[in-house]
Amino acid sequence: MIQLQLYSTSHCHLCEEAENILEIIGKQHDISWTTIEITEDANLYEKYSLIIPVVKRKNYNTELVWPFAINDIEKLIDLK
Template sequence: MAERDLLLYTTLGCSLCEKAKLEIWPLLEKYQLRLVSVDIADDETLTRLFGWSIPVVGLGQVDDVICWPFTVDELDQWLVARLA
């Protein structure tokens, strides 16, 4: 399986994003994923979509994401449904 990007939609000073990373890290190796932070402040569309819900995790499609709060198990189930 080739490495893919798991996108973490975030912004500067997002303390919840640090908590989300604790749930994300255990799954990166399992799914051969590389965590990539995307600052929503750099994109007007992303700010409109996720400004009130970060951290948000996705695989590239902004209409198919998982929003905080999530557990490692919930994220695992979300990933299984998309990567299996």
Template sequence: MSRYTLYSTWGCHLCEDAEALVKAAGVAGELQIVDIVDDEQALARFRVHIPVLACTDAQGAEQLLYWPFDAISLQQWLDQHTKDIK
């Protein structure tokens, strides 16, 4: 099971930027990419917010990081949520 989910859609340059940042942060092996067009619930939830990075913490709560984010804020978020997951 993937630890992180990136909600995006095809042809979204912001989503491509977010995906590149997430992969550069070293979590590509733990990443699932969901095209919101293919997921009715994700589309309803994130239609105007993509890209959105999500993870589920140790208590089962979903944590979301909304765009815009840069490498520094992404790494801080990952560090916090990696700690929460363990």
């Protein structure tokens, strides 16, 4: 199973769109993701506050910064 992280914050409509994309992809591919609330960590907030949502593939440390689409995430999870 491919593990992703979604860096996000509450009341972020773009983050909600990103989660919807992940849900669609999750029906077609063997993935799981954890949503990480960036406001709970000062370092994460500093790093991601202006660029969220961000999807990160954990074992490759590869990130996608918004805007991204289904095909972008499919490329991310297809890394060998």
